[in-house]
Amino acid sequence: MENYIGPEGVLAKRRQYFYPCTSHFYRNPPQLVKGEMQYLYGHDGTCYTDFFAGVSVVASGHCNPEIVERTVEQLKTLQHTCTIYLTQPNVDLAERLAGVMPGGLSRTFFVNSGSEANEGALLLARLHTGRKGFLALEQGLHGRTYLTMSVTGLRMWRSDPQLAEPGKDAEDVTFIPQPYERGMSGDEAARRSIDALKAVLAEKGGEIAAMIAEPIQGNGGMIVPPDWYFPEVKALLEQYGVLLIADEIQTGFGRTGRMFAMDRWGVTPDILTMAKALGSGVPVAAFASTDDIAASFTRPSASTFGGNPVSSVTALAVLDYIEAHRLPERAEHLGGLLLAGLQALAARYPQLVSDVRGAGLMIGAELYADDSERGARLVDDVLEEMKDRGFIIGKNGVGRNVLAFQPPLVITEEDIAEMLAALDQALNSVHEAIGGNEHGVRA
Template sequence: MNPFIGPEGILEKRSQYFYPCTSYFYRNPPQLVRGDMQYLYGHDGKRYTDFFAGVSVVASGHCNPEIAERTAEQLRTLQHTCTIYLTQPNVDLAERLAEVLPGDLRRTFFVNSGSEANEGALLLARLHTGRRGFIALEQGLHGRTYLTMSVTGLQMWRTDPQLAVPGAEDVTFIPRPYAQGMSADDAAGRSIDALKAVLEERGGEIAAMIAEPIQGNAGIIVPPDWYFPEVKALLEQYGVLLISDEIQTGFGRTGRMFAMDRWGVTPDIISMAKALGSGVPVAAFASTDAIAASFNRPSASTFGGNPVSSVTALAVLDYIEAHRLPERAERLGGQLRAGLEDLAARYPRVLSEVRGAGLMLGAELSAGAPELGARLVDDVLEAMKDRGFIIGKNGVGRNVLAFQPPLVITEQDIAEMLAALGQVFEEADRAAASWTQEGAGDGNRA
């Protein structure tokens, strides 16, 4: 007898007990019951190769035995105290992070989620500068708390209708360094010009600029190499801090330990989560001695830096180092990107653009007709799931396929996925030829 209630049973319980805001992928979703490194298994035993990693979370693999054993041992030894008591795992983790963080970032405050990490980073910037204002990029995503939602430019995640209108009060949005129909340098130049204008007008009121080095949910947007070095130089002229939101990009995902390392930029504050715990909730924001010194009023996080999450994160860092995951991401990302670009050349009506870095790649479908592209994405996700491959989706128009697999993925996994994707694109190309933009719609719910 199958002990699982199956997808229908789960959907029924969700409809009764979840908030209606909770969505899901797929028209016919599987019930996932087990994970093993780069693989997931459904209740019916079907195996799926995971190319999304829970949105960049399980970078070290699902249920990685080298990590899970250390987590389990700590669970059996000491599960919880708080930072008001002395335990060794969190100070060992803070010391280890200081060894891998950019530049002279060495002070760490532990929390539980990316939203909390960004909230803390924004608070720290205000405390240090004595200023209230923030600059953020259009279409960025930084969290679900009130302040992080306020600096989020991606409209679908600005959930609270009472949020201040963008540009009003404390948050000023500037164009991101990307725009369809513009070259990368021109779009980045437009963003820099907007930043200069804001700084010249009210730089003395701005505490920090917060930015994802590579915008994730907004479609895997990578700026030109010169962009963030110029941003940092401009901010320094006005005493404005740079907060690098490395929630999705951190810990090897982009081919470097942190994405800002790609451009030789050391932010003033960095936020991290997701891959640091590889499935166990752990997050943090880190800064320099001088900036951290401004956060001197009593504060704590009940679960932040607890023994289990700290030991897990230490095990993750050990695994990243031992298996050279950043270098692996760079190498395998090259294979994946080359395969996607080949598909773009073969099916230009379907696949419009490939972008990203390392194993954080996006494939935009039908950019000229985003609604059609969104329908195509849903159909491709469904077809790939049926073939045993889990892929994500994102983008402002929800028309971007997101490839953010566990960094333990193999060359063979990538080759098999690309072969299946080629078959699906061939079918999608035939379907796209008969669709009109007016007929696009429906699709998956998430």
């Protein structure tokens, strides 16, 4: 065994050297030391099947050898220059992205993280329209920079106490309801959101530069709108000259069964942001737009590390792997199996699992929707049980009571079947701990 300090050693150093805002999953967390495709390994050799992918990051698998080989080769050749120098990897990557993005999006500005990508997209919208205001959906998450935090509707991720509360509009940001509400049908909730959008646009559409939205809200609880929602949103925004920014940080590059989630509804955003899966673990991000909109960004700007040779070559290798292994189609097929399996468990444990929703391999199972505090405690119990059974899953949702399934897109049908069997056992264990048949389990 390597000279690992173990979980207690890592926790001790975190307590001593990290900021107190840094948290972790699990009451008894493992020290993770190795990854191979859909598997993670603890310091003691325990193998875990990963169903969270570092929050949708390693979509092509941990340490994928087809990708890592090219990363290492570039790392040994030319590690860094800025965009003030000419190198080929970043222009090749920009060209490649133009071929996979929705029609008309062909200009790319490279940065390092999703927060930076969204920050840049919001700036671009202001430069192009000459307007200052923004629209955003309640319970959305767009980053931890100041501007992206301002358009973030999830309270727990609005760290700056000086920000106006979501729902109490700040001068430059107006929130509208998300297209979801427990107790409403999907169409009813989406119609409520559209009506709110119409009202805001009628009042101050001429002051708004852009609306930013996740096609499927991830941290908000895996919220998938009806198919007609974003086409209608885009049409309304166009009437007032308001741009649509699609935050595809979590949904991009095959996760939802399409290269980008907006492709599911035939919507081409004015600006698209991407990160996470594009580098499959190597930091790379970008915001992309049309020739016309990009032409508005003439003031000097640069990203020191954005589009560096290593990240660009890695992203090219990722795109090659996605295409060669048809990961979007794979996510659509495997996601259908996972969704059906989770729905079957929801039917078996109706008092525990309130809802299952998602698209492709981006699925959430909400526990105790009517009592999210209790549901959050149960989610933590299930995460702990699943970890002990060899499976890593995530959590999200407004009340942190949604089990999150966002695995590497290289998982197999067998992985899904084994995980569902373990989850059945974990839910049964939780069910028995909180009162047995009193809480409703169906054979």
